[in-house]
Amino acid sequence: MYNIGQYIPGNSPVHRLDPRVKIILLVILSIFIFRADLTVSALTTAFYIIVIAVSRLGFLRVIKSLKPAAVFFAFLFLIHLFFTEGTPVFSFLPQYVSITFEGLHRGILYTWRFILLVLSASVLTMTTRPSGLVSGIERLLRPLNFTGISSHDTAMMISLALRFVPTLLEETQKIKEAQAARGANISSGSIFYKIKSAAALAMPLLVNSCRRVDELADAMEGRGYQRGPRTYMYELQLTRLDYAALLIGFILVFAACAYKYF
Amino acid sequence: MIKAENLFYLYDKNSSPVLKDINLDIQQGEYTAVIGPNGCGKSTLVKHFNGLLFPANGSVQVDGINTTDSSSIHQVRQKVGMIFQNPDNQVVAMTVEEDVAFGPGNLKLPPGEIQKRIYEAMETAGISKYAQHPPHNLSGGEKQLLALAGILAMHPSYIILDEPTSSLAPDERQKVARLLQQLHKKGITIIHITHNMDEIVHADRIIVMESGKIFLEGPPGEVFSRVDELKKIGIGPPKITELMWQLKKAGIDVSTSILTVEDACKEIASKVNTHV
Ligand SMILES: Nc1ncnc2c1ncn2[C@@H]1O[C@H](COP(=O)(O)OP(=O)(O)O)[C@@H](O)[C@H]1O
Numbered sequence: 207m208y209n210i211g212q213y214i215p216g217n218s219p220v221h222r223l224d225p226r227v228k229i230i231l232l233v234i235l236s237i238f239i240f241r242a243d244l245t246v247s248a249l250t251t252a253f254y255i256i257v258i259a260v261s262r263l264g265f266l267r268v269i270k271s272l273k274p275a276a277v278f279f280a281f282l283f284l285i286h287l288f289f290t291e292g293t294p295v296f297s298f299l300p301q302y303v304s305i306t307f308e309g310l311h312r313g314i315l316y317t318w319r320f321i322l323l324v325l326s327a328s329v330l331t332m333t334t335r336p337s338g339l340v341s342g343i344e345r346l347l348r349p350l351n352f353t354g355i356s357s358h359d360t361a362m363m364i365s366l367a368l369r370f371v372p373t374l375l376e377e378t379q380k381i382k383e384a385q386a387a388r389g390a391n392i393s394s395g396s397i398f399y400k401i402k403s404a405a406a407l408a409m410p411l412l413v414n415s416c417r418r419v420d421e422l423a424d425a426m427e428g429r430g431y432q433r434g435p436r437t438y439m440y441e442l443q444l445t446r447l448d449y450a451a452l453l454i455g456f457i458l459v460f461a462a463c464a465y466k467y468f
Numbered sequence: 469m470i471k472a473e474n475l476f477y478l479y480d481k482n483s484s485p486v487l488k489d490i491n492l493d494i495q496q497g498e499y500t501a502v503i504g505p506n507g508c509g510k511s512t513l514v515k516h517f518n519g520l521l522f523p524a525n526g527s528v529q530v531d532g533i534n535t536t537d538s539s540s541i542h543q544v545r546q547k548v549g550m551i552f553q554n555p556d557n558q559v560v561a562m563t564v565e566e567d568v569a570f571g572p573g574n575l576k577l578p579p580g581e582i583q584k585r586i587y588e589a590m591e592t593a594g595i596s597k598y599a600q601h602p603p604h605n606l607s608g609g610e611k612q613l614l615a616l617a618g619i620l621a622m623h624p625s626y627i628i629l630d631e632p633t634s635s636l637a638p639d640e641r642q643k644v645a646r647l648l649q650q651l652h653k654k655g656i657t658i659i660h661i662t663h664n665m666d667e668i669v670h671a672d673r674i675i676v677m678e679s680g681k682i683f684l685e686g687p688p689g690e691v692f693s694r695v696d697e698l699k700k701i702g703i704g705p706p707k708i709t710e711l712m713w714q715l716k717k718a719g720i721d722v723s724t725s726i727l728t729v730e731d732a733c734k735e736i737a738s739k740v741n742t743h744v
């Protein structure tokens with residue numbers, strides 16, 4: 207079972223890149239993608255094909271990781287396809303529903319951009335261990351510490367949230383099964399019934415979570431947790447690889463500025 | 469030494485106290501078991517030992533440090549580790565090794581030292597092979613071993629366990645119980661709350677609590693032989709001790725401070741032989 211962009215252990219250069227560098231590159235690339243035309247989209251896609259090959263993630267696995275967002279991709283495409291004014295290429299009910307050339311172009315471009323954005327996030331999380339991601343975010347947020355936003359607390363929060371995702375999923379499943387055993391059936395019946403069943407599911411989940419939070423707070427405090435600075439088992443350290451990757455990233459940005467791409 | 473003096477505690481100002489005038493010394497190196505009916509205040513008591521709760525009246529000291537001394541609280545938390553009943557709600561990280569690293573990170577140890585300690589701790593707890601695994605894939609018993617590793621990496625002098633095995637399968641209970649005895653041999657002081665009397669027959673001392681007070685206290689043989697008093701508050705001694713007690717009631721003059729099947733056999737054999 208793979209969740210969206212679950213970490214795939216490995217030792218490729220992409221894996222070894224410092225999480226901070228990967229996050230910065232992701233931000234730069236996202237800006238490019240937001241403004242991409244078909245050529246830039248194609249170039250970015252080529253870039254990701256290389257990245258996925260180098261990091262040995264397996265194309266199939268990466269594509270599978272995009273599946274949960276497939277509905278949105280399709281929705282985005284169809285919206286643009288049918289609701290863009292322009293020269294009709296094809297029409298079912300003339301004057302009512304028609305596909306325009308502009309619609310086709312837009313649909314492809316916008317969907318492609320969106321796929322590339324999700325793909326970027328997916329590749330990042332598949333090649334970076336979650337804790338690395340969290341310490342990366344922590345280090346990048348450190349300059350903001352003076353504003354009162356504690357980078358360590360934010361990192362702790364993100365990491366706890368991520369850690370409890372599987373636990374909550376498991377618990378939801380258990381409650382569903384328990385309710386099904388008592389005759390409830392969430393997947394059928396009227397809308398009203400479905401909403402009622404969902405509420406019946408949410409209540410025990412909420413109550414359990416409150417108890418969980420109490421116990422977790424005790425366990426954390428008992429292990430000496432205090433808000434504010436702490437140390438981590440892995441110290442982030444920039445290597446030559448990181449500097450090279452950053453350099454390439456910044457050259458791209460400068461080039462884009464010089465050619466007034468942004 | 470952990471020392472409680474005239475300890476009172478109440479969760480609500482208007483309610484009656486949950487702990488009533490507890491006086492207690494726990495010596496370095498001791499294996500102390502705490503038993504008592506549900507709601508008698510066992511958890512409340514031990515939460516005072518590492519500064520999760522503070523006395524409403526009286527005091528608690530750990531190696532001479534008063535737990536209410538906020539400038540030394542991190543020292544108390546380092547010295548006294550605590551394991552809870554629910555293995556799921558003690559995990560804070562997304563991999564086993566990083567969960568073990570949480571405590572040392574709170575102590576602000578340098579990364580090299582953290583790594584050294586967590587590998588030692590995982591080795592002792594027997595979970596090294598799971599170092600990179602997400603904790604939610606572990607079994608309940610393995611999660612408790614993980615919690616123990618997380619405490620061991622802080623190099624504690626005392627480990628408190630609040631019903632650590634009550635949600636585990638029998639074979640997993642044994643694994644945890646065995647590790648506790650092993651740690652005790654290494655010189656770590658163990659304070660073990662449990663409802664499973666067989667786990668604690670080897671303890672140095674048993675403290676029986678009842679409605680916020682210490683009801684009985686002493687070595688297992690002595691405490692468990694007082695079957696009448698224990699039954700009054702709803703506690704059954706180990707089956708074998710109760711057997712001896714029933715024999716004695718039936719008129720066979722055997723010792724009632726027997727805790728193991730072996731000792732029981734010897735004791736009964738000696739009586740039978742003298743009768744013949
Ligand atoms: N957080 C709390 N708030 C209010 N009352 C509590 C709380 N925790 C425990 N109590 C009450 O304190 C008493 C002792 O509880 P506890 O120490 O958990 O007992 P034990 O661990 O022996 O089962 C019980 O009556 C319980 O209802």
Ligand SMILES: [Mg+2]
Binds near residue numbers: 510511512630
């Ligand atoms: Mg309790």
